[in-house]
Amino acid sequence: MVAAMAGDHSVRGSTLTLREVSHRFNFEGQPLPVLDRISLQVGRGEFVAILGPSGCGKSTLLRLVAGLDTPTAGALLTEGREIEAPDPSRVVVFQDPTLYPWRTVWSNVALGLEARGLLRTHRERIEDALRLVGLTGFANAYPHQLSGGMAQRAALARALVNDPTLLILDEPLGQLDSLTRIAMQTELVSLWQRSSFTALLVTHDVEEALLLAGRVIVLSDRPARIKAEVVNSQPYPRHRGNPHFVKLRREVFEHLGLEDAW
Amino acid sequence: MSSVIDEVPRPSEKSGFGFFESSATRSLIGGLSVAVAWSIVAALTAFWPDKPESDWVYTGGFAIACGALALALALAAFAGVRFVAFQRLQRVAPWLFALGLFLAAWEAVTAKLGLLPLPFFPPPQAIVEVVIDDWGRLAEGIFASARLLATGYFLGAALGFVTGVAIGWSRLAGYWIHPVLRFIGPLPATAWLPLAFFVFPSSFSASIFLIALATGFPVTVLTWSGVACVKSAYYDIARTLGATQRFLVLKVAIPAAMPHVFVGLFMGLGNSFAVLVVAEMLGVKAGLGWYLQWAQGWAAYANMYAALLLMAFLCSGLITLLFRFRDRLLSWQKGLVRW
Numbered sequence: 001m002v003a004a005m006a007g008d009h010s011v012r013g014s015t016l017t018l019r020e021v022s023h024r025f026n027f028e029g030q031p032l033p034v035l036d037r038i039s040l041q042v043g044r045g046e047f048v049a050i051l052g053p054s055g056c057g058k059s060t061l062l063r064l065v066a067g068l069d070t071p072t073a074g075a076l077l078t079e080g081r082e083i084e085a086p087d088p089s090r091v092v093v094f095q096d097p098t099l100y101p102w103r104t105v106w107s108n109v110a111l112g113l114e115a116r117g118l119l120r121t122h123r124e125r126i127e128d129a130l131r132l133v134g135l136t137g138f139a140n141a142y143p144h145q146l147s148g149g150m151a152q153r154a155a156l157a158r159a160l161v162n163d164p165t166l167l168i169l170d171e172p173l174g175q176l177d178s179l180t181r182i183a184m185q186t187e188l189v190s191l192w193q194r195s196s197f198t199a200l201l202v203t204h205d206v207e208e209a210l211l212l213a214g215r216v217i218v219l220s221d222r223p224a225r226i227k228a229e230v231v232n233s234q235p236y237p238r239h240r241g242n243p244h245f246v247k248l249r250r251e252v253f254e255h256l257g258l259e260d261a262w
Numbered sequence: 263m264s265s266v267i268d269e270v271p272r273p274s275e276k277s278g279f280g281f282f283e284s285s286a287t288r289s290l291i292g293g294l295s296v297a298v299a300w301s302i303v304a305a306l307t308a309f310w311p312d313k314p315e316s317d318w319v320y321t322g323g324f325a326i327a328c329g330a331l332a333l334a335l336a337l338a339a340f341a342g343v344r345f346v347a348f349q350r351l352q353r354v355a356p357w358l359f360a361l362g363l364f365l366a367a368w369e370a371v372t373a374k375l376g377l378l379p380l381p382f383f384p385p386p387q388a389i390v391e392v393v394i395d396d397w398g399r400l401a402e403g404i405f406a407s408a409r410l411l412a413t414g415y416f417l418g419a420a421l422g423f424v425t426g427v428a429i430g431w432s433r434l435a436g437y438w439i440h441p442v443l444r445f446i447g448p449l450p451a452t453a454w455l456p457l458a459f460f461v462f463p464s465s466f467s468a469s470i471f472l473i474a475l476a477t478g479f480p481v482t483v484l485t486w487s488g489v490a491c492v493k494s495a496y497y498d499i500a501r502t503l504g505a506t507q508r509f510l511v512l513k514v515a516i517p518a519a520m521p522h523v524f525v526g527l528f529m530g531l532g533n534s535f536a537v538l539v540v541a542e543m544l545g546v547k548a549g550l551g552w553y554l555q556w557a558q559g560w561a562a563y564a565n566m567y568a569a570l571l572l573m574a575f576l577c578s579g580l581i582t583l584l585f586r587f588r589d590r591l592l593s594w595q596k597g598l599v600r601w
Binding site: 092094096103111114115142144145158162 | 495498499500502503504506509514517518520594595597598
């Protein structure tokens with residue numbers, strides 16, 4: 001974001017490599033395999049969507065990428081270094097905005113800077129981030145005073161203020177009404193284009209994946225395996241009615257085993 | 263519902279009752295009836311002679327004070343017609359009215375008719391007498407009680423808070439402190455009384471220990487449960503944003519736990535009052551609890567009532583203060599919970 005503001009439009013997102021990543025949970029004493037040898041290569045500034053049926057382990061994958069959990073087997077690397085712990089360069093936007101109710105919007109957005117002791121020197125970034133998501137007038141509001149869409153925008157600002165090189169989006173629009181959702185999808189694309197971070201989006205919405213991402217990774221049922229990869233090189237803004245878009249959507253539904261639905 | 267009805271012009275307004283329906287008029291009538299009630303207290307005290315052979319020194323003074331209050335209330339009622347600020351008195355007017363009636367009845371059955379046995383039921387002027395004649399000792403008592411309570415309460419609350427956070431956060435602290443808490447916590451603090459007065463060098467320090475113990479237990483348990491209840495998503499968010507352990511405790515766990523902590527602080531305050539009075543009655547030679555005990559020894563029941571009244575003011579005042587503090591600190595909860 002700062003790079004974009006400084007007029008430097010070169011791609012500065014980070015790379016992400018998943019090498020044979022497998023993960024198991026311990027469920028009532030039984031090992032429950034969730035991820036099965038997932039390998040993936042995401043390039044600098046790419047927008048990749050991970051699509052799969054609910055409960056297939058998409059969110060687990062994102063927690064591994066964020067460094068919140070460590071995989072049972074395999075390795076995750078960013079810029080060639082192994083991911084071992086959370087890092088503010090890889091920020092997650094969760095399905096639930098999870099703003100702290102005791103903080104105003106402004107201090108919620110300030111969270112990352114405050115945690116790293118950068119609040120005093122980088123204060124102006126908060127205003128910039130609020131402007132970027134269109135919440136300038138709501139700096140002093142408390143989270144319970146915001147609508148669902150505004151809260152999710154505040155959560156986005158809280159992520160962007162840290163100038164992430166990898167933005168991890170865990171169904172960030174899942175709880176929004178359909179109109180707000182469409183508006184936010186457009187905003188997400190333009191934010192990504194302006195700030196040039198690498199984006200990893202988890203969703204179970206086929207259209208959303210195809211509208212936003214350049215590449216859609218389709219996962220199988222649990223334990224999740226990569227089933228297919230669909231590339232969408234259409235320019236933005238994309239239109240749902242475009243024949244090529246419709247064709248890609250059909251293709252993705254076929255990979256999900258839902259071809260009869262269309 | 264009433265607001266909808268109010269918008270419809272009612273026939274009563276045309277028939278001249280509209281005069282009684284403006285809030286200023288209602289406030290005036292309410293205020294004046296309160297003034298009348300207090301004038302009755304004043305008149306009854308002044309003109310109905312006390313029962314023969316009684317020597318209540320302040321009967322006249324009490325009558326004058328009630329009369330002055332009645333006058334002030336009447337003036338406030340008239341001021342309410344012009345100034346909205348005085349109309350707020352309207353809210354407490356029913357209570358002031360009832361209080362006046364209660365005082366009048368009390369005055370009648372004690373000083374005037376002598377229906378209740380003395381010295382157990384003194385008339386109101388006897389309590390006024392105590393407050394005026396013995397104010398030095400009462401003030402000393404208030405000061406001593408407040409000092410003891412404040413020291414013990416703050417100590418207990420602070421230690422309880424720190425312990426609660428430690429148990430909630432650290433597995434090791436939980437392992438060692440939790441069983442002790444489970445075993446000793448439910449014991450009433452007063453059970454330690456004989457031991458405390460024997461072990462501690464002074465009854466003052468022993469009482470501080472007891473009050474701190476009574477305060478500390480609920481504060482510890484509720485702080486702990488508050489910290490334990492914090493959503494793990496709050497920690498995930500902070501961790502991905504680069505938070506250190508210290509930040510997670512100070513800026514995530516503690517603020518999120520504050521609503522629970524305040525429940526503990528309220529419970530602790532209630533407990534501390536009980537222990538304070540018991541400690542003062544049994545060991546400490548100062549304070550309102552001691553004054554109560556001392557007054558009973560001399561069969562000075564008016565003094566006891568005065569001390570009880572002051573104690574009630576002290577305790578309810580402190581509870582109110584704690585509410586104010588909570589409202590300030592947790593104002594973000596407005597709109598989230600029923601406030």
